[in-house]
Amino acid sequence: MHKYISENNLKALLDHLIADGKRVIAPRMDAGTPLYGPLADSAGIVLDQLPRRSAKETFFPVCEDIMSYDKEGQQVTLRDVSPASFPETILVGVRPCDAAAIPVLDAVFSWDYKDEFFLERRRKTTIVGLACTQADDACFCTAVGLSPADPKGSDLFLTPAEGGGYACETFTDKGEALVNNHGELFAEPNGAQALPLAEPQTEKFDLKKVKAWLDDHFEDPAWDSIAVRCVGCGACAFLCPACHCFDIVDEGTETAGKRRKSWDACGFWKFTHHASGHNPRDLQPKRYRNRIMHKFKYYDDKFGQTLCTGCGRCIRFCPVGIDIAAIVSEIGKK
Template identity: 75%
Template sequence: MHTFISAHNLNTFLNTLIAAGTRVVAPRLNAGTVLYEPLQNAAELVLDQLPRRSGKEAFFPLCEDIMSYRKEGQQVTLQTVDPALFPETVLFGVRPCDAAAVPVLDAVFSWDYQDEFFLERRRKTTVIGLACTSADDACFCTAVGLSPAATAGSDLFLTPMSGGGYRCAACTEKGEALLQQHRGLFSPSSDHEPLPLAEPQVERIDLARVKAWLDTHFEDPAWDGIATRCVGCGLCAFVCPACHCFDIVDEGTEKAGKRRKNWDACGFWKFTHHASGHNPRDQQPKRYRNRIMHKFKYYDDKFGQTLCTGCGRCIRLCPVGIDIAAIVDEISTK
C-alpha cells in the first residue's frame, strides 16, 4: 500500500532516526562532491545528484579491520572485531541502480562462505530507495533490465510527487516495520501525481546475445580493440555498486598491526600476479576482458543475473573515456 510523506516530515523522520542513535547514510556534499555518508542532520541531504560512489560502502567498506595484534616480548595478543557492535543503519536516498546491487552482493557474500562482516551490516541496514526523475547520457539502467523506478534491493521506496513530498511504498517486512514505527509522519495518500521518471540513454541491450557471444569468444582478437585504451586504474570497479573484489592484508610491524579487508580490482596488474612470478592476465586486454566476462557471463553462470546495474559511473569517470554500455551493445550485434 502506498503512503505519502511531505518534505518537512521527511526531514523530521531523518532527524528522529539520527537523534535515536541510528546511523543514517545518505547523499551529502563533501568538498564539492556528493557521496553517501553519515548525516549529522537532514539539512545535509542532497537528493538531486547521483553520488560519485555507490551506496555499497554502508555494508562493504573500502577498508575495514578484521583483527589487531600486539607482541610484547614472547606474548602475542589478538583482538578480533565483533560484528555485533556494528550500528543500526538506514541507507537513504538510494537510486534504483544502487539498490539493485544490494541483492547481487548478498548472493556473493552468503554463497560458499558466510561473510559475517558483510552479512551483519546488511541485517542491520534498512535501504530506502528513491525513483530517478533525471538522467544523463551515461545512464543505462533500462539496458540491463532495470528502470528508474525499480524497487529491487529497497526496503522502502520513495517516488517524488509533483506537488512536493514523496509517495512511499514498503517493499519488505523490514521496510514496513520502519514505516510503522514512524507512521505518524505519513498520511494515506496525496492528491498530486508522481513526477515524470528519467529516460536513460540506452533503452535495451540483448543480454542473452551478449552472453552467447562471450560463451564462445574468450580468445577472440576483438578483445585487443575493446581494451586498447584501458590503463588499469581500477576506478571503474571502485565506483561500481556491484563490484566486490577484495584482498586481506596484514598492515603494521612485527610488534603491532592490523589484519584488514581492502577493496581490490581485477583491472590491477597485481590482482592475478602469482608468487611464482607468473601472471595469467599479463596484459591489460586480458584484464578488461575479465571485467566484461565477470559482469555479463561469469556472474550470470553462477547466480542467473547480470553483474551490472547500469548506473553509468564507470562511463562518467573513466579517465580514458571507455563506455561499457557501448561495448556491450556492440557485442550484442555480433
C-alpha cells in the first residue's frame, strides 16, 4: 500500500495514538542528546538526527526484572514477571540501520530458546521506519549491503518528500492496520519526488572475502595491531543496534530480591572469566578479535547474515578512535 502523509498529519497520528493509550517511542531530545524514548505528545519528536543509542532497547532493555522473590520465615514466594503486561507500542522514526537490526535480533532471541520478553515486545510493536537524507563520515550502511532507504525491519516506511510530508509504504499487516485505522490522516500519493537520499562514502565490503580471511586467520598476528588501541570500555557494543550479549544476576537480600537481565559485552575482561580463574580471552586483542569474528563470521556461520548494519555509532563514539569500517575494509583487501 502506497500513501502520503503530511508533517502535520504525522504529528496528529502520534497524538491520536498517545490519546488511545499506546506507548509511542520516537527520537527525542534528552538533556541535549537525541535518544529513542516515549513521547508525551508529538511536539517532542526529533526526526533530523540519528539517536545516540539504537532502537534495540525498545525490545531488549538495558536492564529488566525477570523474577522476584520474598522470604518470610521458611516460606519463599517467587513471582515471575509476565510479558503479557507489556504495552502495545508504536516505534516511530526508526532509521534503516536500526530497523534492519531488529530482524537480526529476532534470529538470536528465537533460536534455541524463545525469549518471550523480547518476542512479546516484538509482537506488540509496530515499527515506522524513516529514510535518511543525510549521512556523516561514520555512516557505512551501503558497505554492508543496506541503503538509506532500505525498508528491512519496518512495518511502515516513510520517505521524506520534496515540499514536505512523507511518502508511505506498508510492508506488513501491522503497517496496513496502522494506516487503515487512521485512514483520514493519509492521502493518496501526490506524485511528489523524494528528497535526495544520503550517500555514505565507505566503499562496499566484499563480505565473502572478509569472512574467508576470518575463517583462516584466527591466530593471525595482525590482531595485535588491529586491537592495540582498544580499552575494553564496551561503548561500541552498548551503542550497536545488533549486539545482544547479556548477563543474568540475582540481586537482593536474605528476605527479598530480584533476578535481572542486563546488557553485557564481549569486550569486557570479566565476560569470559571462568570461576577457575582462567580466561580464554585474557588480552584485549583477543576480545576485539571476537567482536569482529562475531559480526562478520560467527553470526554468518549460524544465521547466514552479517551482525552489522553500518550505523557508525561505534566509530563516532569510540573514545580511542577505532574505525570498524576501515578495519573490515582492510581485511577484505588481504
